């Protein structure tokens with residue numbers, strides 16, 4: 001416990017020092033939203049550090065541009081310091097509090113829970129279903145539900161998704177509250193529009209627009225493209241689930257659907273985006289320059305990428321084998337991976353998305369209040 005406090009104090013001091021140097025230097029002011037937000041502050045309380053860290057998209061441009069980065073004696077390493085602070089902000093606002101401990105070096109934990117969910121779902125299917133049902137051929141409308149009843153699939157997925165929504169939502173609310181009341185005179189709607197645009201386009205990812213420094217001082221748009229593929233792939237998979245739910249409950253058309261139907265086409269496009277995006281990001285991470293990387297956080301990144309890749313891959317396997325005896329076990333495996341993803345969502349890397357969106361909104365509100373709505 002004492003070690004934790006000492007570590008946190010050292011982390012905060014290191015970040016304050018680096019940001020003080022940046023405030024004096026101002027070389028990177030046009031790179032992202034962190035630097036203008038820094039300039040709007042006279043001092044850096046813990047809440048300010050949490051906000052700045054969540055505004056950072058970890059593009060690493062400021063590290064490669066910095067004349068004070070290691071081996072300089074100042075050792076300014078903003079991406080690394082802000083990554084650690086960002087992770088600390090997830091721990092500080094985790095709900096329930098017990099999850100804070102699970103957010104430490106949690107790649108193995110996230111993958112273990114996912115594996116456990118897969119094994120448990122498969123085991124339940126083997127113990128519960130007669131072999132001729134689990135390994136039988138099922139075709140036509142309602143085929144999935146002849147293996148696992150709709151109530152079981154919807155109940156398990158609904159519980160896991162409800163849990164993650166509640167836990168992530170309360171965590172983000174706690175983070176928002178910790179930032180204090182929104183600045184007076186800020187217009188919420190324009191700020192919301194600006195924040196949504198910044199989040200959807202990843203405007204801050206890439207040193208003022210020229211790209212990230214994934215490997216070295218050369219700029220590249222690869223990270224932005226892979227991240228877009230992953231994020232929009234995720235959104236399309238969600239849309240596919242929503243359309244399928246509407247087909248089933250509003251129109252009375254139960255899954256599975258033909259290949260040329262909206263849920264399958266949306267799911268295929270989304271799944272392809274997820275696989276390409278996560279594989280690309282994993283590759284970039286392997287090749288990344290180690291200087292601006294916080295090594296203890298790599299496991300959490302990889303675990304989320306693996307979860308999303310496996311969700312899409314198992315979905316494709318299920319689609320390819322849905323009229324064969326492998327459909328039952330594949331359905332159980334896919335459901336297990338989805339359950340593992342949702343159960344671990346409030347204590348994994350996925351938290352960066354809602355926390356960053358909240359930080360972007362707060363920065364947009366500050367710009368509105370200072371009458372500087374269009375700049376970063």
Ligand code: SF4
Pocket residue numbers: 021022023025026027028029062063065066067068069076078
């Ligand atoms: S990261 Fe380095 S170059 Fe950029 S503003 Fe800070 S001190 Fe200056």
Ligand code: SF4
Pocket residue numbers: 028031032033034055056057058059060061062063078079082204205206207
């Ligand atoms: S977003 Fe990029 S430029 Fe901005 S602080 Fe983070 S690493 Fe540096």
